[in-house]
Amino acid sequence: MPVQAHATAKYIRTSAQKAGLVMNLIRGRDVNAALATLRFARKSVAKDIEKVLRSAIANAQQKEGFGGDVERLFVNACYANQGPSQKRIRPAPMGRAFRVVKRTAHLTVQVSERPVKVAAPPVPETPETPPAPKRTRGAKPKPKAKAKTAAKTTGKKKSAARKTAAKKTGAKKKAE
Secondary structure (H helix, E strand, O other), rough: OOOOOEEEEEEEEOOHHHHHHHHHHHHOHHHHHHHHHHHHHOOOOOHHHHHHHHHHHHHHHHHOOOOOOHHHEEEEEEEEEEEEEEEEEEEOOOOOEEEEEEOEEEEEEEEEEEOOOOOOOOOOOOOOOOOOOOOOOOOOOOOOOOOOOOOOOOOOHHHHHHHHHHHHHHHHHOOO
């Protein structure tokens, strides 16, 4: 069973939406690629997420059953939940006050160990078995092409050509 570990940082002074944009960049990536991405991300919350990711990696290394290879770890899940908001007042003209909401977020990063791929030994093919015939799903026989009777005409002549073609085909059907 692969090792899983997580780390959480609470009350980080950023909005959950802004942190979620950076979290989307690293979700599902190897931890080394995720660290490199966070290192060069141009958002200030990337430094906080990098700290949480490093803590999650350290937590995974301390778990029992960890293989010891950090290269096999990847970011399994990461999300930013909204924390409590601080309400502040800003003075406004004419004795009024505007409310300022200072948001916080709880950042969580979960890392997992990729399972080792065990290759099955190749199955030897016996020469006696003939190759299987190719099967096509839903293949239907093509219908026979109908003869084109409409002549290349333009304008009013076109409708007259259609009428005569219809009379000819109707006469053939009655004869049969």
